[in-house]
Amino acid sequence: MPSDLDTLIEFGFEREKAELAIKQTGGLQEAIDWLDKNSEKTVAQLKEEQASAVEEPPALKPGEEAKSLQCDDCGKQFRSVAQAEFHASKSGHENFSESTEEIKPLTEEEKAQKLELMKQRLAEKRAAQAEQEKIDRKKNEQIRLKATKESQDIKEELQKKERIKEAQAKKREKQEEADARKRVLAKLEADKQERKLKAEQEKAKRAGTAVPEKKEVAGSTSSGPTTSKPASAYTEARLALQTPTGRVMKTFPVETTLFEVAHALQQDGIEVETFTQNFPRKVFDKTDFGMTLKEAGMVPSAALVVK
Template identity: 75%
Template sequence: MPSDLEQLIDMGFEQERAALAVKQTGGLQGAIDWLDKNQDKSIEEIKEAQVQASDEAPELKAGEEAKSLVCDDCGRRLKSVAQAEWHASKTGHENFSESTEEIKPLTEEEKAAKLEELKLKLQDKRAAQAEQDKIDRKKNEQIRLKATKESQDIKEELQKKERLKEAQAKKREKQDEIDARKKVLAKLEADKLARKQKADAEKAQRAGQAPPVVAEEKFATSSGPTTSKPASAYTETRLALQTPSGRITKTFPVETTLFEVAHALTEDGLEVNSFTQNFPKKVYDRTDFGMTLKEAGLFPSAALVLK
């Protein structure tokens, strides 16, 4: 036959709570009553109440007959001295009083009804807990989805800013190339005009005529845009570099030597033996690498071919 504790565990009660009920009451009937009374309390609350309980049982009046015993330490009612001794051995409680309240045993039907009632209450409690767990899981999922969406929004915003930054950089690079091209065209026009003036002057000399007068305003206009500030005001130069794999643009301080530029390009996997400027035509080989970009006249921008 299963023990009282095993019967309670088979009914679905937690082992610790069931063991505590048997320990406090000494039998199945008392354990059932105890579990019913304490079903809404946690194990910690029950243990704390046992430690703090100190209510004394009322004394018997004259002519009253003791029909049960009360543990003054925890308030537990016991049917007999044997039960009181058992209770004392299990709990260490030492103070007991007599009581006129008779503890009647439950009939088998009452016991079965009590057990069924406890089962139903336990089922209801578990169902309520399951529903609460479902609500908690739903809330946690909503919190997780919200956090995921916020994280995705931040990621998309960062990507948008990065795309905008790249677009602005490409726009600046394109404008720099346009400006460099205009400067080269202006220089070509100025050189063409200078050659024409030189040819006209030589022709006039051969013919014994006075050289033609050159209008300074026209020369200034034809030679393209003049530098709006002195050379000493420039601190950086922008180089458009034509490599075997394509065109790249880099910015260096004007005091950077051609050797330092070549060394910086090795980080891009490029080995440079010379720099060639198409117009005016100029080749800077390794013997020129000691020159700074400023000394070479490669500022505020220049186009070079790497070889």
């Protein structure tokens, strides 16, 4: 015949919890009641409660006459005074009275029904826990996806700002190059007109006719005040230097040599092999570094690529 412990284990209860129930109550019927009452608690919680309890309710002694005591506060019945006292210590209930009603032991069928009911409750509890875990996993996944999206949005915003910054830098560089081309074209036109005037003046002198006067180059002057000055009037040159590490703006005296400019960049950690001017296209290598900025035609300003 199977023991009470085997019967509880057969109906799906954990061995440790079933052992605690038998130890706590002393019989199958009481163990079933105890397991029903503590179905929501884990083995660890039950052990902790057992360790902290002042005393355990003593089981019925051999030959002890069964008594029926009733808790007037909750209506629960007990077989012995010891069990009623234990109930009072745990629940705080104080009102008890004797009952003529005898607590009848459960039949085997009733025991099986009660065990089956507890088994169903256990299954329902586990199903509810599994459903809650599923909900928690879904929430955690939503939180993770939201955090990932926010991180991606921040990354895209930074990339967008970086692209705007690069576009603005390229626009400034193109504008500076366009301005440099205009200045060079104006200078070339002025030189052309100067040579033409000089040739006409020499021709007039030889012919003994009136010497033509100097004409203003179209676009070089205006009827109003002007701030433009010939290159010889400048004492400094402003250089826009495109280096491997970024764009650098520097100002030097017009008599500064390219060697001195390279040395200044070297102090910033930039090694220089050549200076390249895009318009007009010209490359200044180390053999040209003895030239001054004025001699290289970089006054009042120039845009150079440093390699």
